[in-house]
Structure formats: C-alpha cells, structure tokens
C-alpha cells in the first residue's frame with residue numbers, strides 16, 4: 001500500500017538499525033512522546049532491536065490516558081442527566097471513572113452515543129432540538145482543530161442545544177514538565193509528528209536549547225521511528241541539541257495555519273491536570289469566553305466530585321516514563337484490557353494496552369525507578 005509499504009521496508013530497516021548500532025557508544029534514554037509511536041515500537045519489536053545501551057521511555061502522549069479522573073467523573077454525571085444526549089468517541093466509554101464508566105451509565109439508562117466525528121454530535125443536536133447534546137472533546141493538538149471547528153459551526157448556525165465538555169492538552173508544556181522533574185532521565189525526544197503537522201515546530205527550539213535535548217519530529221511507521229532514533233542518537237553522540245524534522249512529508253515548520261487560526265479563535269490556554277501526573281501550567285485549552293454558551297462545564301455545573309484512583313494502578317508512573325507497564329504488579333492479572341484498572345490499559349494508544357496486546361506478559365521486570373511526580 002502506497003505511503004505504508006515503503007516505510008516498512010525490512011532492508012531499509014536493517015540499514016537504519018546498523019547505523020544506529022554503529023553510532024551508539026554509551027547509554028542513552030529517549031522518550032517517544034506519542035502513544036501511537038509507543039504502539040508502533042512495541043508492535044514491531046523496535047525496542048528489542050536497538051542497542052542495549054539505548055532505552056526508549058514511553059511518554060504521556062495518549063489522550064485518553066491523561067484525561068483527568070475529575071473530568072471523567074464530570075462526564076459521567078452530565079451523561080446521567082435525563083435531558084442529555086452524551087456523545088463521545090468509543091474509546092472513552094470504557095475509561096474508568098471513580099466507580100463506573102460511560103458504558104455503565106448507558107446500561108443504567110443514560111443516552112450515551114458513540115460518534116465518529118464531533119460534527120456527528122452537532123447533527124444529533126440539530127435533529128433533537130428538545131434535548132441537550134454534549135460532546136466529550138478530549139485529546140492533544142490533533143483532535144482539537146475539528147472540535148474547535150464544530151463549536152465554531154454550532155455558534156454560526158445557532159445550534160444552542162450543543163455544548164462541549166473540553167479537556168484538551170498541549171504537548172510542549174508536558175515536555176517542559178518532564179524535563180523539569182528531578183527524576184527525569186530523558187536525554188532526547190521523538191516529538192509527535194501529527195501534533196507538529198498542526199502546530200509546526202516553533203515551540204521546540206527554546207525547549208531544546210533550555211534543556212539541552214535533541215528533539216526530533218518523528219512519524220509512526222517503523223522506518224519513521226528508526227530514522228527519528230538515528231537522528232536523535234547522532235545528535236547525542238555529537239553533543240548537539242537541535243530540533244530536527246524527520247517527518248517532512250507531513251510537517252511544515254509553521255504547521256497548519258488554518259487549523260491554528262481556528263484553535264486561536266475558539267480556545268484559550270489554561271492550566272490542566274493530567275491523569276496520574278498532576279497539574280501542568282499552561283498545558284491545556286478550554287473554550288474562550290466568546291463560546292461560553294457552548295461550554296458544558298458552564299452549562300452543567302457539577303459540584304462535590306470526589307475522585308479515587310484504584311490503589312493498585314501505577315499508570316501515573318507509566319505515563320511519566322518511570323515504570324514500564326509489565327513492571328506493575330496488576331499487569332495481566334488484576335488488570336487486562338477486559339478489566340482495566342487504569343486508562344493506560346483501556347486506550348488503543350495506552351502503553352499498558354500495547355504491552356498486553358503484543359504479549360509482553362513474560363518479560364522480566366526491569367529495575368523500578370524512584371517514582372517522583374513530574375509536578
């Protein structure tokens with residue numbers, strides 16, 4: 001298949017691997033930011049083909065995983081209201097809140113619907129003028145533009161019964177928080193290519209310079225990952241720390257100006273809590289005051305939420321790269337994709353799900369690192 005096969009070519013992969021092995025002379029730790037990259041790495045066994053001295057640390061770039069428990073509980077409360085049709089992408093339905101998930105709300109009679117686009121939710125609102133339609137808008141800079149466009153459209157069309165529960169997060173402040181943590185072991189980043197295709201790379205040179213880390217914008221196919229790793233270790237071995245775009249077929253330095261303009265119009269930057277990590281300043285977007293009428297948090301105030309994570313779940317450490325999924329005692333026993341204790345086991349982009357799916361059940365646990373919170 002065009003644009004896929006050529007990035008999975010085994011001969012080219014072998015050459016890139018040879019180059020990486022020839023380049024690496026001492027221990028290095030790279031973080032792949034995005035959960036999609038984590039899945040590609042584990043699925044293709046890339047981490048097992050790299051030099052032993054080179055560790056890949058799985059980052060917090062899984063949108064479902066980092067949506068805070070408080071927001072999930074808010075979604076559960078809003079979805080339970082009889083006047084509400086609650087719309088969401090399917091992967092959010094099984095994310096455990098405190099005690100239940102959206103599937104259970106649906107089982108208890110809540111009108112919870114899976115949609116494939118926020119525009120589907122807007123259409124449902126137009127078809128049901130006597131109901132309140134709420135869309136669960138979560139994710140990184142990648143899902144934010146269509147969500148922003150949908151809110152913009154709702155306002156333009158005067159669809160007053162449509163609102164959005166927004167919990168968007170931004171990658172650069174997360175990189176800053178990771179690098180500022182005293183327990184940070186990351187020496188270089190594979191930045192998420194799809195995020196950069198929207199936002200460009202303007203925010204990264206300052207981070208690369210301040211923390212003296214190479215940041216390589218990287219795609220998702222096996223050859224993309226290997227090329228990202230190759231460029232990152234080459235910089236590390238040379239003592240360099242620049243921003244390098246290894247995903248030029250999709251990423252322009254300025255990103256997507258139309259999408260960025262839409263984001264600027266609809267959202268404003270806010271502090272955001274990341275599940276298992278804590279509040280990272282300036283790391284989120286919320287609807288700006290101009291769109292307040294479409295803000296579900298404003299329209300459906302929910303008080304008295306008391307969140308409680310399962311004591312066994314260590315997804316916070318997994319999301320910070322302090323623990324590999326198979327090092328969690330509940331992995332594959334108490335916690336499986338059918339009985340997930342944490343969001344990292346639910347999401348198709350979660351590291352725990354990736355390890356489970358690609359059969360890392362029998363991997364020996366590596367040395368558990370000191371778990372100091374990022375923030």
Ligand code: SF4
Pocket residue numbers: 312313314315316318325328329330331332335336340341342343344345352
């Ligand atoms: S394996 Fe399950 S319990 Fe352990 S960290 Fe992952 S999601 Fe949490």
